[in-house]
Amino acid sequence: MSAYTRAKTIEDVTQSGAELRAGGTDIQERLRSGVTSLPIVDVAAIPGLDGVELHDDRAGIGALVSIRAVGAHPELQRRYPALTLPAQLLATPQARLRGTMGGVLCQRTRCWYYRSRHMPCPKKGNAERCPSRAGNHHFGVVFDFGPCVYPHPSSIGCALLTYDAELSVTGRGRMPVAELYGDGSALRDHSLDPGEMITAIHMPAAAAGERGGYQRLMSRALAEWPLVEVVVRLVVEDGVVRLARVGIGGVANVPFRLTEVEEALEGEAATDAEFEAAAKLATTRAKPLPQTQYKLPMVEALVLSTLLQARDEGGGDLDFAM
Amino acid sequence: MATADPELIQIRTRVNGEARSLTLDPRASAADVLREDLDLTGTKIVCAAGVCGACTVMIDGMPATACTLPACALADAELRTVEDMGRDIGGGLHPIQKAFLVHDGLQCGYCTPGFIVESISFFDRWRAKEGKTEPPRDAIAHALSGHLCRCGAYVGIYAAVAAACRGDFDGDALPDYPRHDGPQKVTGAARYTTDVRYPGMLTAKYLGSAHTHAKVLAMRFEAALAVEGVEAVLDVLDDPHRVARYAGQPIAAVAAVDEATAARALALIEVEYEPRPFVVDPYEALREGAPEVFPESKKHPANASEGPIPPATWEGNLRKPMLNKLLSSHKGRAHDKLARAQAGEDGLVLVEGTYHTAGQSHTSLEPHCCVARWTDEGLTVHTSTQSVHLLMQELAEHYRLKESQVLVHAEFVGGAFGGKQGLQLETTTAVDLARATGKAVRLVHDREEEMVFGGYRPLTRIELSAVTNAELEPLGLTMRAYGTAGVAVQSQAAPWVRMTYAGPKDLEDFDVTTNTSPGKPMRAPSGPPAFWALESLVDEVAHATGSDPVALRRKWDDSEVRRGLYDWAESLPEWQGRPKAGSQRGRMVSGVGLAIGNWFNAFHNATRVQLDAGPEGVVARCAVQDMGNGSRSVIAKAVGETLGLPLREVAVDLGASNLPPGPNSSASRTTASIYPTSLQAAEMLQAKLVAAAKKAGLRHPKYGLDAASGRGGIAHDGGFVPLSEFLRGLEAPIRVTSKRRGGNSTFDLLGAMPSGRMGISVYPKMTGSLAVVSVEVDTLLGRVYPRKVWLGLASGKIVNPELARSQAYGAVIQCLGAALTEERHYDPATGFLLSANLEDYRIPGIADIPPIEIFFDEGGFEGMKGGACGLSELAVLPTVAAVGNAVFNATGWRPRDVPLRPQRVQEHVAHLAHSSQEAG
Structure with a gap:
């Protein structure tokens, strides 16, 4: 196996059996600190993976399409506002330009124990137990699904869950996004093995008249990992919620959907009171850690706030994201 | 596998228009290759994680952080760095670069190359879409949200980008600009130690x-x-x-x-x-039987202050400086009043509070x-x-x-x-x-090392109480301040409280040592925590007594220096229109708060400025440094204005120790030391020039300014010789050097304090500051949004208003970080700093910055040579407490711990969101 491969085809990737590098926005930091080492395979130059295909009843997004290109795509904005909003707000403008749709789904955890070259972490193979669980998990999970207590970083993963999107993965064919992340019980940030690669994202048909909402609760205005982030898809007809999808991030080691909130909303009037009642269900499955109790009211508050945004604004474009 | 060297790979690329063949380690980032292999050092590495944007370059026309850009991605690409920006334009500067110069969108300059590259990219996109129009603040904030500046140059950056986009700098001309070394900084030419x-x-x-x-x-x-x-x-x-x-x-x-x-x-x-055994938590460190940080002897702690370490007594990890005895004033009376107030004596009003601050990292962008x-x-x-x-x-x-x-x-x-x-x-x-x-x-240092042991302001717990009566007399103030600087000591909040406000005081400082990295002196050491606690408490007293916050301060303040600032604050419509505390309900509530600062006024008595005049012009020399504070500009301005030369035509040679002695840039002494000495040297040079003119046979020569051009030169019976012309004809170059003691008469000094080489002299009049902050609070989410900040400074003559404002903006912005977002997090099991990067340690970004207005009250220091005091430290004192007081005014909830991150705020104010039909 060679330490470095510059892939020209998908077969090159498969044969390399190496960790993938596309935009480099995540892996370069890990290579520098030594948290990640060779072998790596550069996939950025593989042709044919950087297009957006639009059909009447679906859309396809190549794995090497940049996050920015998705956020700025007028037709995607119109059809899939709950995807384009996070694509306009996550990370920094530079990261959105270089970061790819495939890469953003496969980021490694941002946990400060994992990222520090001085700290142990089971995900790095140099610890048996998570030092954050017994240590400092101030920014940690409030839904304790498994061994890792740091929130999963993928806002786009969270958005794709609300669409039941599917992925093309080398050697596996098509699989639901939910399968990429699982239920959080595994000690992994995603289920792909080295040499496996997402090649495309498949968006099903958008619902007629659907509206989107996306909010991230941070201490700063922009460019910060969220304490909580919420993605909402909403269809309201004659004042009644016909479809509700609520994805949540920043709170568990995988992004997931708040199905209890969705069920409570569908068929009910799209009123503040109904939204408040549904938002209260957002923490039904929560299991806070000692230092993350504070996130409980934030989860409810942000779900409510994002539902209101989807109902009252709903578009897929932030005016200033040039 | 992990440590084996991979095979190097060959690529071809174009960098700044030149074809290049490179041999690369496939792990390398573009930033490493640019800096180490191509010597293009304008691209700076700061966070090395794609967070701060200092290394931003353009690849195929779009910005990217070079620290996370794989060097392999340069293959067959077109790369442009800051060194290439503006090169193809008349005058050699892009409109964005000129705008940064004129609007002073920079201080130390280390983040500037990244901001310049990103702003040019935004400029091009904006022009293509919107033409010559001014972008709204939001658009600029979003475009530049991938950049961080620690000096806090954001106000100038907003102004610069807006002005460039609307076309103010489209021509070839370069208007006057205030920062002498700005051109090197906006082009990437400035060479730092790194x-x-x-x-x-x-x-x-x-x-x-x-x-x-x-x-x-x-x-x-x-x-x-x-x-x-x-x-x-x-x-x-x-x-x-x-x-x-x-x-x-x-x-x-x-x-x-x-x-x-x-x-x-x-x-x-x-x-x-x-x-x-070790101890990491300051509360644990005080427990009976806690492991001691210095079990062998207490003689060698690190020093988190700028002064010497005075003698102290220790109990385990608790250090009690003997100096405490000097810090109180009518201690017995303060105690007595407190005891009586606690016993409920009629007519006495007692207000007590315990206030915390988190450690604040310096995290200078150049480590x-x-x-x-x-x-x-x-x-x-x-x-x-x-x-x-x-x-x-x-x-x-x-x-x-x-x-x-x-x-x-x-x-x-x-x-x-x-x-x-x-x-x-x-x-x-x-x-x-x-x-x-x-x-x-x-x-x-890499960024982790810089965060771990590069320095931070000690964290504090300050217990305060104040006693007053219906007449609002300051009857007694007591304070116990506990500072933690890890293995360092000398957190000193008490001296600042001692020097501020009248009345009996019983004040004590303590250090609580822990096995964590040492704090270091930071911009007004211990000042911001002291004024955070004191000014929050005074606000509580005003509320408890139903009195006006300004009227109460006027009554307690025994210095005249803030009189003009109080008048100014009271004239602000936003202050006049502030709501009644706690009167609002609903999701969004707003409020206005106010606080003061008080700081000593020092200079370096051994500073000397040398001027060399000859055919090449005038060069000023001094072993001072410019960290973005503007030393070059202050010297050039003093010399230029005295001699009638534009700023750009005074060469300034500094930052080398073989020049005449300059001040430490500490204790806000830089301007106060180099300004009067530069003035004096320029006056000495004038006299020498006149003597040379006499010798050259000019009749009745006098140094003067030409009325038409404003340029200086020698006026004589036969006409006027401009300085540059006169210098070209000089027989021998002229050198003058200012005298020691900054040219002050002994009358206006306390004299050289026994401070060894630090050479601090103190002028016996404190400087004053006052901040007013307007905030909006999202009570549902616990977010505090500063909407506007006003900062008033009474620090004498302002030598260079643009740069003084820049420094004041930066002070406000660092305070917003301390008040709202900045917090050091440790691993409790090892004491290792976890927030050792710019992702987990959150300094303010451009989108967090509201409009800021600076007011200078320049009078009152005419007795001091030059009349200009330092303001760097004075400016960081009041804003944190003003934010807290504004949050109280908006919500009726009194914050006592900073930073006010959402999780600290939400639980206290969420009831407001839910107590109204207007929620949402």
């Missing part, structure tokens, strides 16, 4: 202690030395008892041909530790770094320092050299904020390794 390169230079790296508290019994370097490319390994543990007292404390250092080799060698150093080299003449050191002259003296003493054998260079310094004073470990380490290897050695 950019210094010598042929054959080695790279050094530290080994940090693997234990939190351990005696280091032995270190074995053989295996490390055996690595090819390793030239020296040294023990750098700076502790007389051979004890490492915090996790990550540097204990050894390696010098090798490159960083990767040094890193490999570090892993091979064998260390034998004898681990000891601590040093390039050292021994030559036949002696020692040359390039280092990022705020004390060029003092460091030269300290190096001479440390290495037993003559002062003339030591040369310290710091022409450009990428931020300091108090953390880069005097002789520091990175300097002795690089110097020792240079001596051991006979080569130039470079040591640069």
Whole structure:
């Protein structure tokens, strides 16, 4: 196996059996600190993976399409506002330009124990137990699904869950996004093995008249990992919620959907009171850690706030994201 | 597999228009290749994680952070760095670069290349879409949200980008600009210590202690030395008892041909530790039986202050300075009133509170770094320092050299904020390794090291109580201030409370030591925590007594210096229109708060400025440094205005220790030291020029300004000779040097204080500040949004209003960080700093900055030569408390712990969101 491969085809990737590098926005930091080492395979130059295909009843997004290109795509904005909003707000403008749709789904955890070259972490193979669980998990999970207590970083993963999107993965064919992340019980940030690669994202048909909402609760205005982030898809007809999808991030080691909130909303009037009642269900499955109790009211508050945004604004474009 | 060297790969690329063939390690980032292989050092590495944007370059026309851009991605691409920006335009500067110069969108300049590249990219996109129009603040904030500036130049950046987009700088002309060294900074030409390169230079790296508290019994370097490319390994543990007292404390250092080799060698150093019990949490440290940080002796703690460490008594980890006795005033009366108020005596009003602040990291964007080299003449050191002259003296003493054998260079310094004073470990380490290897050695902290031991403002717990009565008399103030600076001591909040407001006071400072990295002096050491607590308490007193916050302060304030600031604050419509505290309900509530600051007024009595005048023009020389504070501009302005020369035509040579002595940039002394001396030198030069004119036969020569051009020169009976023309005809160059003591008469000094080489003289009148902050609080989510900040400063004459404003903006912005977002997080099991990067340590970004207005009240210091006091520290005192007071005004909830991150706010204010039909 060679330490470095510059892939020209998908077969090159498969044969390399190496960790993938596309935009480099995540892996370069890990290579520098030594948290990640060779072998790596550069996939950025593989042709044919950087297009957006639009059909009447679906859309396809190549794995090497940049996050920015998705956020700025007028037709995607119109059809899939709950995807384009996070694509306009996550990370920094530079990261959105270089970061790819495939890469953003496969980021490694941002946990400060994992990222520090001085700290142990089971995900790095140099610890048996998570030092954050017994240590400092101030920014940690409030839904304790498994061994890792740091929130999963993928806002786009969270958005794709609300669409039941599917992925093309080398050697596996098509699989639901939910399968990429699982239920959080595994000690992994995603289920792909080295040499496996997402090649495309498949968006099903958008619902007629659907509206989107996306909010991230941070201490700063922009460019910060969220304490909580919420993605909402909403269809309201004659004042009644016909479809509700609520994805949540920043709170568990995988992004997931708040199905209890969705069920409570569908068929009910799209009123503040109904939204408040549904938002209260957002923490039904929560299991806070000692230092993350504070996130409980934030989860409810942000779900409510994002539902209101989807109902009252709903578009897929932030005016200033040039 | 992990450590094996991969095969190098070959690529072809174009960089700044030139075709290049590069041989690369496939792991390398573009930033490394640009800086190390192509010597394009305008691209700065700060966070090395894609967070701060300092390394932003353009690849195929779009911005990217070069630290996360794989060098392999340059293959067949077109790359442009800051050095290439504006080169193809008439005048050599892009409109964005000119706008940054004119609107002063920069201070230290270390983040500037990244901002310039990103802003030019935004400018192009904006123009293509919207034409010559002004973008809204939101658009600029979003476009630049991937950039961080620690000096806080955001206000100027907003103005610059808006002005450039609307077309203010489309022509070739370059208008006047206030920052003398701005052109080097906006083009990437400014060379900082991290950019210094010598042929054959080695790279050094530290080994940090693997234990939190351990005696280091032995270190074995053989295996490390055996690595090819390793030239020296040294023990750098700076502790007389051979004890490492915090996790990550540097204990050894390696010098090798490159960083990767040094890193490999570090892993091979064998260390034998004898681990000891340790304590990380300040509350734990005070428990009976807690492990002691200094069990052997208390003589060698690090110093988090700028003064000497006075004697103290210790109880375990608690240190009680003897100086406390001097800090109180009518202590008995204060005590008595407190006891009576606590007993419920009629007519007395008692207000008590305990206030906390988190540690605030300096995190200068240029980390601590040093390039050292021994030559036949002696020692040359390039280092990022705020004390060029003092460091030269300290190096001479440390290495037993003559002062003339030591040369310290710091022409450009990428931020300091108090953390880069005097002789520091990175300097002795690089110097020792240079001596051991006979080569130039470079040591640069990576961001994690910079965050761990680069310095921070101590965290504090301050217990305060105040007693007053219906007449609002200041009957007694008591304070117990506990500061924690890890293995350092000297958090000193009490002196500032002692010097502020009238009335009996009982004040005490304590240090609580822990096994965490040492704090360092930071911009107004202990000032912001002291005024956070004091001014929150005074606001509570105003509320408890139903009195007006300004009226109460006027009554308690025994100094006249803030009188004009109180008048100004009361004239602000926003202050007049503030709501009644706690009167609002609903999701969004707003409020206005106010607080004051009070700071001493010092200068360096040994500063001298030299002027050389000759055919080439006028050059000013002084061993002062410019960390973005504007030293060059202050000198050029003083000299230029006296001589009638534009700023750009006064050359300023500073940042080298072989120039006449300059001040430490500490205790806000820089301007107060170099301004009067520059004025004096310019006046001396005028006299010499007149004498030379007489000698040359001009009749009745006088130095004057030409009425038409405003330019200076020699007026004589036969006409007027402009200075530049006169200098061209000079027979011999003229040199003048200002006198010691800043040209002040002895009358207006307290005299040279016994402060050794620091050379602090204090002018016997305090300076004053006052901040007003307007906030909006999202009570549902617990978010505090500053909407506007006003900062008033009474610090005498403002030499250079644009730069003074920039510094004041920066102070406000650092306070917004302390008030709202900045917090150091440790691993409780080891004491290792977890928030050791710019992702987990949150300094404010451009989108967090509201409009800021600065008001200068310039009167009152005319008795001082030059009349200009420092303002850097004064400006950081009041804003944190003003934010807290504004949050109280908006919500009726009194914050006592900062930062006010959403999780600290939401639980206290959420009931407001839910108590109204308007929620949402």
